[in-house]
Amino acid sequence: MNNNSHHLSSTMPLLRFTTAGSVDDGKSTLIGRLLFDNKSIFEDQLDAIALASKRRGESQINLSLLTDGLRAEREQGITIDVAYRYFSTPRRKFIIADTPGHFQYTRNMVTGASTAHLALILVDARNGIVEQTIRHTFIASLLGIRHILVCINKMDLVNFEEGVYLKILSSFQKINGRLGLTNVQFIPISALQGDNIVEKSARMPWYTGKTLLETLEETPAENTTSAKGRFPVQYVIRPDQQKFPDFRGYAGRVAGGVFYRNQKVIALPSGMKASIQSVIKGTEELETVPNGSSVTISLDKDIDIGRGSLIVPEKEIPRSASSLQAMICWFSQIPMHPNGKYLLMHVTGTYKCRIEEIFFISDMNTLNEMPGRPLEMNDIGKVRLKLAKPVFFDLYKENRTTGSFILVDETTNATIAAGMIEG
Numbered sequence: 001m002n003n004n005s006h007h008l009s010s011t012m013p014l015l016r017f018t019t020a021g022s023v024d025d026g027k028s029t030l031i032g033r034l035l036f037d038n039k040s041i042f043e044d045q046l047d048a049i050a051l052a053s054k055r056r057g058e059s060q061i062n063l064s065l066l067t068d069g070l071r072a073e074r075e076q077g078i079t080i081d082v083a084y085r086y087f088s089t090p091r092r093k094f095i096i097a098d099t100p101g102h103f104q105y106t107r108n109m110v111t112g113a114s115t116a117h118l119a120l121i122l123v124d125a126r127n128g129i130v131e132q133t134i135r136h137t138f139i140a141s142l143l144g145i146r147h148i149l150v151c152i153n154k155m156d157l158v159n160f161e162e163g164v165y166l167k168i169l170s171s172f173q174k175i176n177g178r179l180g181l182t183n184v185q186f187i188p189i190s191a192l193q194g195d196n197i198v199e200k201s202a203r204m205p206w207y208t209g210k211t212l213l214e215t216l217e218e219t220p221a222e223n224t225t226s227a228k229g230r231f232p233v234q235y236v237i238r239p240d241q242q243k244f245p246d247f248r249g250y251a252g253r254v255a256g257g258v259f260y261r262n263q264k265v266i267a268l269p270s271g272m273k274a275s276i277q278s279v280i281k282g283t284e285e286l287e288t289v290p291n292g293s294s295v296t297i298s299l300d301k302d303i304d305i306g307r308g309s310l311i312v313p314e315k316e317i318p319r320s321a322s323s324l325q326a327m328i329c330w331f332s333q334i335p336m337h338p339n340g341k342y343l344l345m346h347v348t349g350t351y352k353c354r355i356e357e358i359f360f361i362s363d364m365n366t367l368n369e370m371p372g373r374p375l376e377m378n379d380i381g382k383v384r385l386k387l388a389k390p391v392f393f394d395l396y397k398e399n400r401t402t403g404s405f406i407l408v409d410e411t412t413n414a415t416i417a418a419g420m421i422e423g
Helices: 001-012 026-035 043-055 071-076 103-113 130-142 164-179 212-218
Strands: 015-020 083-088 094-097 118-124 147-152 183-188 231-237 249-254 264-268 272-281 283-285 294-299 308-313 321-329 342-348 349-364 369-371 380-393 404-408 416-419
Touching: 015 026, 015 130, 026 212, 083 369, 118 130, 130 147, 130 164, 130 321, 147 164, 164 183, 183 212, 308 404, 342 380, 342 416, 349 404, 380 416
Parallel strands: 015 094, 015 118, 118 147, 147 183
Antiparallel strands: 083 094, 231 249, 231 308, 249 294, 264 272, 264 308, 272 283, 272 294, 321 380, 321 416, 342 349, 342 404, 349 369, 349 380, 404 416
């Protein structure tokens, strides 16, 4: 490894990206190809997929077998749920959230994409843009993913024709316009044959852009949380020992901003003030702690704090309301009850709520807003929720953690929807 690439790996932060496509768009093959051409596969894995491919009577190695985790699923030829894959190049490290394309898996897309910096959307060159393409792009924009990378796959099946690529490109521009997306890139590829994945394709000389891997290596991994300090308390630590008779620590994960020793903070919902006495990560005491770190904070006085409390800097108080407007994705096979009562789980707190109003539902073919009605599985719409007590929150666009929630059915305890707070 030369010094230059080593220098890059230390400066380029980890890139999280999500992959989405319809069932047979070749997503598994694409990820397999990325890992294979990038030499991110171990010998034993390679032997195993070579053997499995042979068993299936296939003449060449079936790269999709690399990604399609479980054997039973492989044999049925379907991939379900979210699988995370890790790989790295000399330039940077990557985490892929692979979300299946089946229509009913909107939920997985939402789960896998919520922390992504980039969404990779696959389009089959033969079929062009389908409802799923629009749905995945819409969800990516809803989740605030800044970078969209549209890979037009299976170019080998349309004779690598530039016309096919350009036609898909122009119809996608209409979606961009509707969703107000700014960072969208297009790459014509063949995942199966490796064109424009890691190596530039000689068969598409008309395409002068970067390969998929180059694009992934160069995409900035922007911070997806706010500058305002947010520390949701997950649990209170009270070691009952002679050594620490008075120690009370609050464990959690920083969800925005920076916390440091002697900082003046407020605990919500109680509104009581204190100063940070120490911030401990593992066994080490830190002066300052950045966003995303799991730490234990202790304060200079004993105030009313429990699971579900939020510690924030004195001058950075979040919004508070008992009525929220939010975009929600409905996961459950059981449709929404009009005026239905649910549990809203927000960061580390739980609130009773009911759905007071349904403003509209988004039509996934046209992106138009249709009149509101109770949401059904896979519907995405805007609602107003009435909570039994006020919640402290940020708008989703300001902070993905304090701006999102899930709805849970009180009786079955099943997660039925995910929401992004808009006001």
